[in-house]
Amino acid sequence: RAEAYTRFVLRNDTGIVSIIESLSDAFWDRKRGLREVVKARRLTANMKLDDLLPAAGEVLNLYDDDIEINDAHLVGPTHPKALSTYTVTLAGRRSLDGRTVFDLDLTPKSKLATAFVGRISILDGVFAMIAADLRPSAALLYPPPINAFDAEYHQQFRDADGDTTGAYLPVDFRFTASVDIGLPGLTIPTIHLDQISRLTAYTLNVPLPDSLYKPGAAHLVADSASLKRGGLLAVAGATVPLSAAEQTALASIDSTQTLERAFKPRGALARFIDVRDDDNSPRRTGKPRPFGLGIKPDVWANRVDGYHLGARPSLTVKRVKLTGLAAYNTSRERGDYGGSASFRSKRGVASLEFRTGSERTGSASFYSPLFVSPLVLVGAADYFNYGHDERWTSDVSRPFARLRTTATLGLTRETWRSLGQTKKLGPSDQRPNPPVDDGRIGAVRFETATVFDGSTGLVSGARQITLRFERGASGLLGGDFDFTKLEGAVDWRFETLFRRRFLPNALDLRLVGQLSGGYLPRQRFALLDGALGPATPFGTFHSRRLNPVEGEQSVALFWEHHFRTIPFELLGLRGLAKRGYGITLGGASGRTWINPNRLKALNLAGPVAYDDHVRHELTLSLNGLFGLARLDLTRRLDRPGTTVGVSVSRLF
Secondary structure, three states, X not given: OEEEEEEEEEEEOOEXXXXXXXXXXXXXXXXXXXXXXXXXXXEOOOOOOOOOOOOHHHOOOOOOOEEEEOXXXXXXXXXXXXXXXXXXXXXXXXXXXXXXXXXXXXXXXXOOOOOEEEEEEEEOOOOEEEEEEEEEOOOOOOOOOEEEEEEEEEEEEEEOOOOOOOOEEEOEEEEEEEEEEEEOOEEOOOEEEEEEEEEEOOOOOOOOOHHHHOOOOOOEEEOHHHHHHOOHHHOOOOOOOOOHHHHHHHHHOOOOOXXXXXXXXXXXXXXXXXXOOHHHOOOOOOOOOOEEEEEEEEEEEEOOOEEEEEEEEEEEEOOEEEEEXXXXXXXXXXXXXXXXXXXXXXXXXXXXXEEEEEEEOOOOOOOOHHHHHHHHHOOOOOOOOEEEEEEEEEEEEEEEHHHOEEEEEEEEEEEEEEOOOOOOOOOOOOOOOOOOOOEEEEEEEEEEEEEOOOOOOOOOOOOEEEEEEEEEOOOHHHOOOOEEEEEEEEEEEEEOOOOOOOOOOEEEEEEEEEEEEXXXXXXXXXXXXXXXXXXXXXXXXXXXXXXXXXXXXXXXXXXXXXXXXXXXXXXOOHHHHHOOOEEEEEEEEEEEEOOHHHHHHHHHOOOOOOOOOOEEEEEEEEEEEOOOEEEEEEEEOOOOOEEEEEEEOOOO
16 A cells, blocks of 8 residues: 655646646555555646546556556566666666665667666665666657657655565656657647656555455545545645746646647648637537537549539437438439438447439449549549449448447348440540449348457558348349348458567458359449559559459458568668658459359450459558658569559558
8 A cells, every 4th residue: 555646747848738636545456456546636727637637557667577658568677588688787886875776777789679778776785676767769669740759767666664575666756758749731839748756655465445446446536525625735745846837837827728729730731720729619528419410512523423413411319310312413414312311229220221323333442432533534544333223221230349249230122224324524535334234132131340459440450350241032122133142351460570669560461252142233243442543552452453353252362561660770760760661561362253154244245344363462662751651662473564552651
């Protein structure tokens, strides 16, 4: 048991912005962990905290083997492998209460080691560490928009029993950090954070309150009576005395001196950032609004619709959401329309939707219609194929939190017909739009999506599995086709090298595939995406241009290994590494299949985007261009060919 005090002081380049103090009783058990009872807190008037702030819980223990700093795991100075990690130099000897203290300087043996640089002090005789003054080594790098993170950690240790038990525990913790955040054209003032903590009144091997460790008990609780009574932080010796500047700030900072003002963005792009003070911002309670109106644009251009100009208005009333669609297509000279209704409950969502208009054919694609439109308008080939679809869909979705899975059961009734080629759009003639299988589709669907870590997969790695089963039957909802389709995707990230780092080296895998039986309508074919103009995102064949590959069956494996900044660090190009430049090596292999007789019939109506072999390619990427972009150089392996593209860097 101990008494803990912690103070945080936040500063910008001109002075103190805010102060937070917390005083608590701390209890620790080797097996059951830390619990705290907060007795007092004090903060500047511009801080609005509803939650309690731990005091002992914010104290690092530099005696730990592995010391976690912002998700990086640094090798501590007393780690069992410390002597293989650090070069240790005797800096000097000094006397403390008649005993010799050895001051040792630590430097990592490898410039790639996730470790510390600094000095530790060892007490002769018991050979215990009684002080540590450390800062992270140069290997602790952060991705944009963090341009610099400079920190120092200071801690002292004492024998808590005052005898020879050897229980050397922390009695303080002092931390200072400066963080620079910004992108080209947008920066915020440097963030300075100071922490000072003190641990006193240790008692060892004493009974701890059972109420704090009962099942379901919170790790942090309030001593309501003490908090209400107040005054504990004014008791002599209860706190670390404030400096003159801190005393002035605590007394003078009012609620108008907000953090938004203190760290207001600067630069050419700052005017596009809407920063509101707390008094001008809407209250966010976390509860859904009982009533809401909205409208979203529905705009694109393609070789069938011409310009598709529309909007999707929405109305939300408690748990019910109504959405409409109205659009006009300039080339077809007709409108699209539709609407949906959904009801959200604690158990899930039920929805019903109707829509009539042009629709992309094939399975879901990485690209949206809006993303494709600019290339079509400048003369590039239209990426997708289209048909006219009048559809009714009904879905019931339910999340299963313990399984991290959302399951959806749905019915679909669709009426498809082919669309002919439209008038010329843009400066170039477009390829013909192939026909679909005209007729009705009546199908039942079952889908599951399991997300293991919540990653989006766009700028970070993902661990998720999606499956979709669809059964279409003649006679079901008036359907004309009998088919079965199973498609799925597995995204997975494996941490590989330098796993102690904030950003370890990582391998990203994406496996996609589709199986089908019966007569699969062409509008249900699988698509394997290629590059879209200069865009070569992960999960696409970079050497494939103009349009995706289609087929009744498909399988493809995409992979990338992110070496991060390690290659530039090894070459001594630390300036490039600090700017976030890194190297990625990746590749892709896959193909689709179409029954030979079906393929002949399809070719009679026009060329089919189909390859009768496995495509292999290898990509070398330079990450960190302008902070967010990367340059992809792809070499095709199954036949000659080299392409260059750009994509978004995996920042995390």
